[in-house]
Amino acid sequence: MTLAAIYGVGTSRFARQRGLLAEQLAWPAVLEAAGEAGTALADIDAVFVGSVFGEPGVAQRVLRGLGISRVPVYTIENACASGATAFHEACHAVAAGRYRLVLALGVETMTTKFDRAIEPMAADAEGAIGFGMPAIYGMAANLYQHRHGLTDRQLALVAVKNFANALDNDRTDAGARYSVEEILSSRLIADPLTRRQCCSLTDAAAAAIVGPARGAGRDVRVRSSALLSGALWDQRSTSAWGFDLVRDTAEQALGQAGLGIEDIGVFEVHDAFTIGEIVTTEALGLCAEGEGGELVESGATARDGKYPVNPSGGLLARGHPLGATGLAQIAEICWQLRGEAGGRQVPGARLGLTETMGGGAAGLDGNACVVTVLEG
Amino acid sequence: MTLAAIYGVGTSRFARQRGLLAEQLAWPAVLEAAGEAGTALADIDAVFVGSVFGEPGVAQRVLRGLGISRVPVYTIENACASGATAFHEACHAVAAGRYRLVLALGVETMTTKFDRAIEPMAADAEGAIGFGMPAIYGMAANLYQHRHGLTDRQLALVAVKNFANALDNDRTDAGARYSVEEILSSRLIADPLTRRQCCSLTDAAAAAIVGPARGAGRDVRVRSSALLSGALWDQRSTSAWGFDLVRDTAEQALGQAGLGIEDIGVFEVHDAFTIGEIVTTEALGLCAEGEGGELVESGATARDGKYPVNPSGGLLARGHPLGATGLAQIAEICWQLRGEAGGRQVPGARLGLTETMGGGAAGLDGNACVVTVLEG
Numbered sequence: 001m002t003l004a005a006i007y008g009v010g011t012s013r014f015a016r017q018r019g020l021l022a023e024q025l026a027w028p029a030v031l032e033a034a035g036e037a038g039t040a041l042a043d044i045d046a047v048f049v050g051s052v053f054g055e056p057g058v059a060q061r062v063l064r065g066l067g068i069s070r071v072p073v074y075t076i077e078n079a080c081a082s083g084a085t086a087f088h089e090a091c092h093a094v095a096a097g098r099y100r101l102v103l104a105l106g107v108e109t110m111t112t113k114f115d116r117a118i119e120p121m122a123a124d125a126e127g128a129i130g131f132g133m134p135a136i137y138g139m140a141a142n143l144y145q146h147r148h149g150l151t152d153r154q155l156a157l158v159a160v161k162n163f164a165n166a167l168d169n170d171r172t173d174a175g176a177r178y179s180v181e182e183i184l185s186s187r188l189i190a191d192p193l194t195r196r197q198c199c200s201l202t203d204a205a206a207a208a209i210v211g212p213a214r215g216a217g218r219d220v221r222v223r224s225s226a227l228l229s230g231a232l233w234d235q236r237s238t239s240a241w242g243f244d245l246v247r248d249t250a251e252q253a254l255g256q257a258g259l260g261i262e263d264i265g266v267f268e269v270h271d272a273f274t275i276g277e278i279v280t281t282e283a284l285g286l287c288a289e290g291e292g293g294e295l296v297e298s299g300a301t302a303r304d305g306k307y308p309v310n311p312s313g314g315l316l317a318r319g320h321p322l323g324a325t326g327l328a329q330i331a332e333i334c335w336q337l338r339g340e341a342g343g344r345q346v347p348g349a350r351l352g353l354t355e356t357m358g359g360g361a362a363g364l365d366g367n368a369c370v371v372t373v374l375e376g
Numbered sequence: 377m378t379l380a381a382i383y384g385v386g387t388s389r390f391a392r393q394r395g396l397l398a399e400q401l402a403w404p405a406v407l408e409a410a411g412e413a414g415t416a417l418a419d420i421d422a423v424f425v426g427s428v429f430g431e432p433g434v435a436q437r438v439l440r441g442l443g444i445s446r447v448p449v450y451t452i453e454n455a456c457a458s459g460a461t462a463f464h465e466a467c468h469a470v471a472a473g474r475y476r477l478v479l480a481l482g483v484e485t486m487t488t489k490f491d492r493a494i495e496p497m498a499a500d501a502e503g504a505i506g507f508g509m510p511a512i513y514g515m516a517a518n519l520y521q522h523r524h525g526l527t528d529r530q531l532a533l534v535a536v537k538n539f540a541n542a543l544d545n546d547r548t549d550a551g552a553r554y555s556v557e558e559i560l561s562s563r564l565i566a567d568p569l570t571r572r573q574c575c576s577l578t579d580a581a582a583a584a585i586v587g588p589a590r591g592a593g594r595d596v597r598v599r600s601s602a603l604l605s606g607a608l609w610d611q612r613s614t615s616a617w618g619f620d621l622v623r624d625t626a627e628q629a630l631g632q633a634g635l636g637i638e639d640i641g642v643f644e645v646h647d648a649f650t651i652g653e654i655v656t657t658e659a660l661g662l663c664a665e666g667e668g669g670e671l672v673e674s675g676a677t678a679r680d681g682k683y684p685v686n687p688s689g690g691l692l693a694r695g696h697p698l699g700a701t702g703l704a705q706i707a708e709i710c711w712q713l714r715g716e717a718g719g720r721q722v723p724g725a726r727l728g729l730t731e732t733m734g735g736g737a738a739g740l741d742g743n744a745c746v747v748t749v750l751e752g
Contacts, residue, residue: 047605055497056428056455057734060605060743069606070624073744074461075453079432085450089465096472121431229423229436230445248446358433367436368449 001256004094005219006374007101007209008036009331014172014318017203018111022054025205025324026062026107033207036218039101041066044209046099048090049075050082050106051323053113062107072099078229079358080272082106083206084326084370088225090210091372100211106324107205114201133359134198137273138190140241144275145192147240147290152192154293156183158274159196159316161302166313168343174200174317197274202319206327208334220334223351223373224256229358239289242276242357245369246283250355253371261285264373265349266336267307268329270357271314277301280355281309308346311336326370329354337376351375377632380470381595382750383477383585384412385707390548390694393579394487398430401581401700402438402483409583412594415477417442420585422475424466425451426458426482427699429489438483448475454605455734456648458482459582460702460746464601466586467748476587482700483581490577509735510574510649514566516617517651521568523616523666526654528568530669532559534650535572535692537678542689544719550576550693573650578695582703584710596710599727599749600632605734615665618652618733621745622659626731629747637661640749641725642712643683644705646733647690653677656731657685684722687712702746705730713752727751 010032012025034041047068049059059075078085083106090104110118117134120127144150160183166175178196186195213221228249237244254261261284269284271277278292286307287295295301301309312318312332315325333352335341351373358368386408388401410417423444425435435451454461459482466480486494493510496503520526536559542551554572562571589597604625613620630637637660645660647653654668662683663671671677677685688694688708691701709728711717727749734744 052432056453057743064606070604070621071606072603073454073605074465077432077451077453078449089450092469092472092474096468096474098468098472227448228446229449230440230447245446367433 001224001258002213003222003225004091004210005213005221006334007039007211007219008033009208009334010036011171011206011328011331012204014202014204016111016201020109020203022058022107022109023062023065025203026105027066029205029207030066030103030105033209037209039209041068043101044068044103045071045101046093047071047073047103047105048086049073050086050326051075051108052077052079052082053108079367080322081326081356081358081368081370082323084356085227085368087208087327087330088227088370091222091225094210094212102210103207104210104327105205105207106327108321108323109203110201110321111203134190134193136241136359137275138193141192141275144240150278150293152184153180154297155192155197155274156180157296158271158277159183161296162271162310162314162316165303165311165344166317169313169318172313172318174319175313193273199272199315199320202321204321204324206324206331208327208330218338220337221375223375224253225372226252226256227368227370229368240279243279243283246280246355246357249369249371250284253373257373259373264351264353266311266333266346266352267309268312268332269309269355271310271316272320277309284355303344303346311344311346326356329356330372333374337374377600377634378589379598379601380467380586381589381597382710383415383587383595384409385584385710386412387547387582387704387707388580390578390580392487392577396485396579398434398483398485399438399441401579402481403442405581405583406442406479406481409585413585415585417444419477420444420479421447421477422469423447423449423479423481424462425449426462426702427451427484428453428455428458429484455743456698457702457732457734457744457746458699460732461603461744463584463703463706464603464746467598467601470586470588478586479583480586480703481581481583482703484697484699485579486577486697487579510566510569512617512735513649513651514569517568520616520651526669528560529556530673531568531573531650532556533672534647534653535559537672538647538686538690538692541679541687541720542693545689545694548689548694550695551689569649575648575691575696578697580697580700582700582707584703584706594714596713597751599751600629601748602628602632603744603746605744616655619655619659622656622731622733625745625747626660629749633749635749640727640729642687642709642722642728643685644688644708645685645731647686647692648696653685660731679720679722687720687722702732705732706748709750713750
């Protein structure tokens with residue numbers, strides 16, 4: 001089964017770019033994707049945009065400057081999975097034959113809106129008492145450590161790996177060769193998560209141009225894309241926060257693609273916090289539940305390991321421009337599958353997988369998970 | 377051609393309901409729709425939500441309280457056409473065979489966020505200088521009056537008609553028998569538009585449950601739904617603001633349905649301001665361009681006229697809860713086509729049309745228009 005093909009991808013830089021307009025981030029991403037695709041923007045016949053904090057109408061404003069008008073434009077909010085959801089919808093719209101050439105775009109101007117962290121909204125009772133995303137992940141990490149004996153050192157190894165991977169990613173300056181001790185001695189944010197285990201506010205955009213499979217050599221095929229929303233956790237679950245939803249979504253995506261997890265050669269997953277990557281690798285089935293710490297320690301998720309996870313640097317190093325994140329993951333997997341990832345290339349990967357979580361400002365009310373399987 | 381069938385619709389009350397949570401508005405709308413449809417909420421397998429100012433994650437929060445979880449949830453922002461866009465996507469997802477039973481929901485808590493009018497956002501340079509929606513419509517009305525000789529009295533007649541229609545709408549208390557003089561002597565908002573010619577901030581929700589056509593007698597068939605976004609106006613257009621986009625979208629919707637405008641027996645259109653209904657009736661082809669004033673004056677758009685427009689009271693009387701408006705229009709047309717509209721029933725209508733505009737906070741950057749053709 002093939003839903004659609006990706007003709008081209010592109011991104012802006014990933015950095016604190018305070019004061020830049022959404023246009024200034026989105027335009028280079030779209031133009032790069034169109035350049036890769038070899039398509040004229042005038043031929044795009046629908047646009048799906050992922051954005052969480054963009055003001056109403058921002059998508060049309062961005063597109064107008066590119067001369068894209070009088071086509072359907074859908075702006076989708078699905079928390080941190082907004083860009084992934086836009087891509088998901090773009091692919092399904094192509095599969096349904098609704099459109100021929102679709103732009104999926106994610107864009108977020110985070111540092112213009114927030115200074116250091118996402119502030120809770122008025123109606124967010126959990127956020128108001130400090131129970132924002134770092135606290136949620138911190139508590140999940142605590143519980144997980146208690147249950148499975150995960151060590152602080154194993155948690156830190158996720159960040160060590162991803163920041164090192166980002167050294168070879170020329171779209172961010174955040175790459176660094178940190179020691180475990182440097183990760184653990186950075187400022188404590190939400191016990192046991194230290195600063196370097198939490199993704200940064202980042203301004204960026206990412207784009208993909210999608211259409212029907214056409215046999216062009218450079219195209220990346222979208223084998224499947226699954227999306228689930230809902231209660232990510234309840235007090236009766238014996239699993240860590242997010243585990244159930246990621247597992248169910250991944251099973252659906254792999255099932256639709258007719259593949260097993262062992263077929264996948266490269267992964268971009270939602271490591272907004274180190275514990276997120278640990279839990280996600282387990283939920284994807286890269287190891288048994290409770291063994292994610294050993295998995296990263298074994299080197300299996302390193303770029304030269306059996307299951308390379310976040311060769312781009314992931315959300316931890318690249319940052320997390322909410323609406324753009326899912327499409328940045330898609331872009332990275334495309335470059336990996338085409339053998340164009342330069343110094344961070346995973347050799348020989350033919351199939352790749354992205355996983356994006358939307359934890360949402362409403363905390364435990366849960367949100368979304370999108371899993372996509374791509375073939376080079 | 378039939379995209380999908382509407383199994384049931386529902387709405388909350390339409391009023392200033394400050395302090396009510398999105399849940400308190402959405403739940404009665406969804407439960408009414410499910411009751412009409414005779415479906416269990418547990419059988420819903422995807423949800424499309426329209427909301428402009430809802431905080432991230434609000435849709436999942438609302439749905440969680442209804443026990444709807446672990447299905448795809450898409451929250452779509454498309455300015456004032458957000459609810460219409462959610463419905464459009466729900467129908468196309470059903471038509472593509474992606475889902476069997478889809479909830480389309482629009483919800484907006486306006487008066488909790490804004491006091492008297494929508495305030496411009498930080499990045500909205502036009503809004504910052506006072507060029508918000510009332511000013512845009514006011515300038516459009518000025519230009520239109522200059523070009524076509526539309527009188528203040530003709531403009532006011534739109535409001536007279538719609539407020540009178542709302543007297544028979546038990547979902548709002550805003551209905552009133554105003555004279556032309558009372559409309560014209562209400563406070564001036566944006567010359568020539570007076571207060572009673574501008575829709576009110578309103579808190580409400582509206583819902584529809586959609587699935588494949590199944591031959592059930594009470595179902596309403598969705599013959600077509602078209603959506604365009606883009607530049608609503610440029611300085612070279614000889615038409616009033618919005619005319620071109622409404623005309624093009626309506627042509628697409630009617631063309632897909634294989635119908636002409638003369639086939640349609642009842643209309644719910646976007647009368648956020650009186651001039652909007654005038655321009656829309658022309659763009660739909662109910663009269664020639666420039667003759668919308670005569671059309672309303674002739675009584676043709678009254679409930680017992682040839683082309684009944686806004687029998688519900690429209691946005692002018694019912695109010696304009698942005699994300700809910702498009703679905704409120706759909707609900708009204710369903711009740712009309714089923715002969716269940718009570719005192720405001722248009723006799724014998726077999727086909728109905730909704731038109732929703734999204735002007736957007738970005739003003740002249742334009743936004744969206746959705747036109748849907750329904751058959752009872």
